[in-house]
Amino acid sequence: MEVAKELLAGNRLALSRAITAIENEYEEATDIMKELYPHTGHAYVLGITGPPGAGKSTLTEKIAKAYREQGKTVGIIAVDPTSPFTGGAILGDRIRMNSLTLDEGVFIRSMGTRGSLGGLSHKTADAVKALDAFGKDIIIVETVGVGQSEVDIVKAADTTIVVLIPGMGDDIQAIKAGILEIGDLFTVNKSDLDGADKLVREINMMLDLDSLMTDWRPPISKVIASQGEGIDLLLADVGKHRQYIEGNGELARRRTKRAKDELLDILGAGIERRIKTHISDRLNGYVEQMKKHETDPYTLVNGILAEMLK
Amino acid sequence: MEVAKELLAGNRLALSRAITAIENEYEEATDIMKELYPHTGHAYVLGITGPPGAGKSTLTEKIAKAYREQGKTVGIIAVDPTSPFTGGAILGDRIRMNSLTLDEGVFIRSMGTRGSLGGLSHKTADAVKALDAFGKDIIIVETVGVGQSEVDIVKAADTTIVVLIPGMGDDIQAIKAGILEIGDLFTVNKSDLDGADKLVREINMMLDLDSLMTDWRPPISKVIASQGEGIDLLLADVGKHRQYIEGNGELARRRTKRAKDELLDILGAGIERRIKTHISDRLNGYVEQMKKHETDPYTLVNGILAEMLK
Numbered sequence: 001m002e003v004a005k006e007l008l009a010g011n012r013l014a015l016s017r018a019i020t021a022i023e024n025e026y027e028e029a030t031d032i033m034k035e036l037y038p039h040t041g042h043a044y045v046l047g048i049t050g051p052p053g054a055g056k057s058t059l060t061e062k063i064a065k066a067y068r069e070q071g072k073t074v075g076i077i078a079v080d081p082t083s084p085f086t087g088g089a090i091l092g093d094r095i096r097m098n099s100l101t102l103d104e105g106v107f108i109r110s111m112g113t114r115g116s117l118g119g120l121s122h123k124t125a126d127a128v129k130a131l132d133a134f135g136k137d138i139i140i141v142e143t144v145g146v147g148q149s150e151v152d153i154v155k156a157a158d159t160t161i162v163v164l165i166p167g168m169g170d171d172i173q174a175i176k177a178g179i180l181e182i183g184d185l186f187t188v189n190k191s192d193l194d195g196a197d198k199l200v201r202e203i204n205m206m207l208d209l210d211s212l213m214t215d216w217r218p219p220i221s222k223v224i225a226s227q228g229e230g231i232d233l234l235l236a237d238v239g240k241h242r243q244y245i246e247g248n249g250e251l252a253r254r255r256t257k258r259a260k261d262e263l264l265d266i267l268g269a270g271i272e273r274r275i276k277t278h279i280s281d282r283l284n285g286y287v288e289q290m291k292k293h294e295t296d297p298y299t300l301v302n303g304i305l306a307e308m309l310k
Numbered sequence: 311m312e313v314a315k316e317l318l319a320g321n322r323l324a325l326s327r328a329i330t331a332i333e334n335e336y337e338e339a340t341d342i343m344k345e346l347y348p349h350t351g352h353a354y355v356l357g358i359t360g361p362p363g364a365g366k367s368t369l370t371e372k373i374a375k376a377y378r379e380q381g382k383t384v385g386i387i388a389v390d391p392t393s394p395f396t397g398g399a400i401l402g403d404r405i406r407m408n409s410l411t412l413d414e415g416v417f418i419r420s421m422g423t424r425g426s427l428g429g430l431s432h433k434t435a436d437a438v439k440a441l442d443a444f445g446k447d448i449i450i451v452e453t454v455g456v457g458q459s460e461v462d463i464v465k466a467a468d469t470t471i472v473v474l475i476p477g478m479g480d481d482i483q484a485i486k487a488g489i490l491e492i493g494d495l496f497t498v499n500k501s502d503l504d505g506a507d508k509l510v511r512e513i514n515m516m517l518d519l520d521s522l523m524t525d526w527r528p529p530i531s532k533v534i535a536s537q538g539e540g541i542d543l544l545l546a547d548v549g550k551h552r553q554y555i556e557g558n559g560e561l562a563r564r565r566t567k568r569a570k571d572e573l574l575d576i577l578g579a580g581i582e583r584r585i586k587t588h589i590s591d592r593l594n595g596y597v598e599q600m601k602k603h604e605t606d607p608y609t610l611v612n613g614i615l616a617e618m619l620k
Binding site for chain 2: 030033034037038041051052255256259260262263264266267268270271272274275276279283284286287290291293296297298299300301302304305307308309310
């Protein structure tokens with residue numbers, strides 16, 4: 001396959017095409033991924049998530065720059081699951097990360113939910129693999145972290161940073177509860193605002209209550225991303241976490257778990273495709289029967305399964 | 311099936327048990343749904359969604375009360391997709407809607423993402439059907455609207471109200487873009503706060519830009535849910551939308567689409583379950599092969615599908 005070979009040879013345009021194929025579920029995407037798969041597993045994947053308005057794009061930009069200064073190449077996937085109908089990719093992300101776009105060592109891509117078959121989390125995981133096979137040292141997956149789909153997206157990461165800001169009001173508690181479990185590190189952005197210390201205390205309290213706590217106590221840092229303040233300390237925390245999970249086998253366990261989930265995901269998507277093809281011409285008839293209450297979907301499904309499965 | 315029969319006879323405990331079976335994917339859930347299915351299709355389903363902190367629970371409570379005053383019975387499903395690990399249901403919702411809990415004509419239930427097989431949207435749809443078969447006139451599905459899964463959840467609704475509040479800061483634009491298409495009605499809550507009129511103007515501008523606009527121009531109302539202000543006008547808008555979609559066949563189209571999605575959902579879940587059972591003892595071996603890069607998940611999936619599907 002042309003695209004995969006060119007990508008592996010370091011062609012940025014091929015990388016871009018590969019991700020487009022993944023995003024739009026072009027048929028060749030599977031063949032591309034097959035070829036790329038053996039070349040993956042080298043990059044370190046960083047997840048950055050948090051509620052809307054937490055300044056994730058700015059933080060991502062600053063972190064990418066810091067890694068560049070260490071001589072590492074960086075891939076960024078900015079995932080926007082908020083726009084399922086219009087195709088997603090927020091122009092804003094690209095604009096805000098503008099300072100990186102001239103750097104050949106950085107590859108930035110926004111992904112939305114264009115196409116409906118298969119989930120965004122699966123596409124994100126494949127895009128991460130494309131960047132990994134391309135040879136990026138660090139891959140950052142940035143996403144708005146408030147729902148199940150976003151949590152699924154960050155599962156592609158080896159280390160996940162949860163970004164919060166002071167003064168988010170009422171049911172931020174709910175958000176925090178949801179992302180507490182996925183944060184390996186917490187950072188309070190815009191920490192010059194009132195309430196930053198209070199927020200740090202709140203996070204600490206929640207971590208105290210976490211019954212699943214392992215040896216790793218997620219550190220809580222304070223940053224002002226827009227001014228680049230605190231980024232070095234944050235990256236030092238990332239380094240510590242990496243060392244921790246590499247040392248105790250947790251990284252290997254996470255990656256095994258991920259490979260398993262991935263296999264099941266791909267299986268699920270494959271099945272969905274086959275089903276839709278199989279019953280496509282009968283679907284409308286079934287729906288009419290359901291609407292007239294002549295049958296129910298469960299009975300229909302039993303029949304179709306008996307018909308389709310060996 | 312006991313539970314279904316008792317539910318249809320008006321037993322609240324049976325209703326509660328049915329939804330528990332749905333939520334936890336107990337085996338009897340399918341049998342219950344089969345029995346309930348012929349008795350569905352009578353309720354009108356209202357979706358209420360919006361970003362965290364928009365005051366959705368309070369608004370839901372006030373809307374439910376207003377319908378009760380019209381003599382209608384009400385079912386409420388408060389969906390919390392933010393907490394995939396801890397089981398979800400926010401205690402807060404129940405507390406905030408406390409004023410309704412003594413009213414026999416109202417049934418409130420929170421749902422989280424307990425259990426992992428099958429999506430929350432599918433479970434929500436089934437819970438709506440249980441309330442429908444129970445005989446509720448109005449069913450309100452309330453959910454935090456910021457991600458794909460939440461959008462899927464509101465698809466169970468006939469009319470969807472998007473709730474926003476003034477001064478949500480930076481990437482509220484992204485949220486708005488995502489939920490613009492699902493809003494049949496918009497309402498600005500906490501409209502006594504600064505910026506309420508500005509927000510109304512912004513929503514109007516976005517609606518102006520919407521190329522998919524039909525004859526229905528989503529009305530934008532202002533409410534102060536905590537004080538019950540504006541609720542009557544909002545419900546009048548709901549009534550107008552209902553009349554509109556009943557009159558032009560759109561309601562029938564939406565419900566057809568929903569039945570179709572539902573059939574495919576149930577089918578997908580059924581096949582996935584069968585296949586997972588089928589490969590469960592080989593799964594770890596497959597993952598090991600993947601990790602050693604001896605094979606890739608796409609090749610594995612092709613093999614499994616060939617083996618299982620006729």
